[in-house]
Every structure is written in structure tokens, then in C-alpha cells.
Amino acid sequence: MKKLLYIVGSPRESASESSNIANAFLKQYKETNPDAVIDELNLWKDKIPTFDGNKAAAKMTFLGQGVLEGKLITAWDEIVEITDRFKSADEYLITVPMWNGGIPWALKQYIDTVTQADLTFGFGPDGYFPLLKDKKACLIYTSAVYGPGLPVSFGLDYQVSYMNWWLELIGVTTVHNVTLLSTAVRQSSLEQDRNLALETASAIARKHFAA
Incomplete structure (x- = not known):
């Protein structure tokens, strides 16, 4: 029985364009994969550990700095x-x-938490190498202002x-993207663009995430 982890990156709930597109994906996914487990992780409601001093110190023990003992063990267990x-x-x-050209801080916090040496990636004489295998992902990208073809004054894409970069680092190499960009700028085509994003998300779930 396979498992899908749905990571909610927007705090806007039903007002979120990205969440509404994700719902279209999930609706089709459930039809295509009736026995799959869907684990929803809401970054704005679920507790994500703060990568504080103890956790950073625990991480550095893997690089030979200090010893993983006492309170550092508890921090690392989280x-x-x-x-x-x-x-x-x-x-x-x-x-x-998109937040300020990049990703929401809660998503960055989560990425910084799970991207750890010997857990999701390794490091050797030739640099970084991934530890995850045979994983696939669908990412829903939205923006209010930024969009390809617009002047730099409308933002840049980080x-x-x-x-x-992150998905390649940890080994998620099969990635499908859905985009709905410039929603506050391209009002004349917003409904058409939104419908296309919904259809694309559903099609990806049907064609590429079948059981």
C-alpha cells in the first residue's frame, strides 16, 4: 500500500489558489489510488520542530564536532x-x-528540518549525494505577481x-509541476488559467500517479 504525503505550504486554506489546485489533484488521486494512504502535513497547524541551538549542535556531531549525548540526543530524536x-x-x-520571490518560511523551516546528512542526503569526497530512491512528486506553484515574460520589476523566481535544487539533492527525481502565476496581474485570463491548472493537476494524478 503506497503513501502520499501532502505538504500544505499555504496558510490561506480555502482562499488559497495552490490548495484548491491540490484538491483537484487529490480528488483524482483518490479515484486512481483507492487503497493509498494520504498523510496531510499542514505546515501552519502541525508542530514542526524549531531548528534551534541544540538541534544544530546535534547535526554538527555528524561532521565530527562534539558528541551526540544527553540533551542533544533528545533534540536529534525530534x-x-x-x-x-x-x-x-x-x-x-x-x-x-511564492513569497517574496521564494518560498514561505514555514516550508523552508520544514525543508531545513528534514534535509539532514545520513538521513536524506550524504556527503563524500565528490560532494553531496541523495539517499532517497524511487520517489515522485507533484508541486503546485502559484504567484500573485511574478510570471515568465514580465519585466524584472514584477519579481524574480527563486x-x-x-x-x-532541493528535490534533486535528496533524490526525488521524478517531479511534475502545475503552475498558476501572476493571478493579481493577469486578471483577464485568470479564470482560463485557473481552469487549466485544475485540469493539469487532475491529469497528472491520473496519468503519472496511478497505482
Whole structure:
């Protein structure tokens, strides 16, 4: 029985464009995969550990700085627990609204929590290498202002480029994207663009995430 981890990156609930597109994906996904487990992780409601001093110190023990003992073990156990939840999924659905050209801080916090040496990636003489295998993801990208072809005054994209780098780092190499961009700028085509995004999300779930 396979498992989909749905990571909610927007705090706007029903007002969120990315969440509404994700719902179209999930509706089709459930029809296509009736026996699959869907684990929803809401970054704005669920407790995500703060990567504080103890956790940073615990992380550095893997690089030979200090010893993993006492309170550092407890701090590291929190990291391992949430990372194991992430690793246990076979597939991922992640909503990624653009904030200030990049990704929401809650999503960045989560990425910083689960992206750990010896857990999701390794490091050796030739640099970084991924530890995850046979995973796939669907990412929903939205923006209110930024869009391809618009002048730089409408923003730059550190959203998709960052997520692509991160997924490749940990080993999620099969990635399908759905985009709905410039929703506050291209009002004349918004309804058409929104419908296309909904249809695309549903099609991806049907064609690429079948059981």
C-alpha cells in the first residue's frame, strides 16, 4: 500500500489558489489510488520542530564536532521522527505559493528540518549525494505577481529553482509541476488559467500517479 504525503505550504486554506489546485489533484488521486494512504502535513497547524541551538549542535556531531549525548540526543530524536515521516512516503504533493520571490518560511523551516546528512542526503569526497530512491512528486506553484515574460520589476523566481535544487539533492527525481502565476496581474485570463491548472493537476494524478 503506497503513501502520499501532502505538504500544505499555504496558510490561506480555502482562499488559497495552490490548495484548491491540490484538491483537484487529490480528488483524482483518490479515484486512481483507492487503497493509498494520504498523510496531510499542514505546515501552519502541525508542530514542526524549531531548528534551534541544540538541534544544530546535534547535526554538527555528524561532521565530527562534539558528541551526540544527553540533551542533544533528545533534540536529534525530534529531527529523526519528522524526517522518518517524510521518508516513509512514496509520493509527495507540495503546494508552494511564492513569497517574496521564494518560498514561505514555514516550508523552508520544514525543508531545513528534514534535509539532514545520513538521513536524506550524504556527503563524500565528490560532494553531496541523495539517499532517497524511487520517489515522485507533484508541486503546485502559484504567484500573485511574478510570471515568465514580465519585466524584472514584477519579481524574480527563486521559488521553482530552489525547490528543484532541493528535490534533486535528496533524490526525488521524478517531479511534475502545475503552475498558476501572476493571478493579481493577469486578471483577464485568470479564470482560463485557473481552469487549466485544475485540469493539469487532475491529469497528472491520473496519468503519472496511478497505482
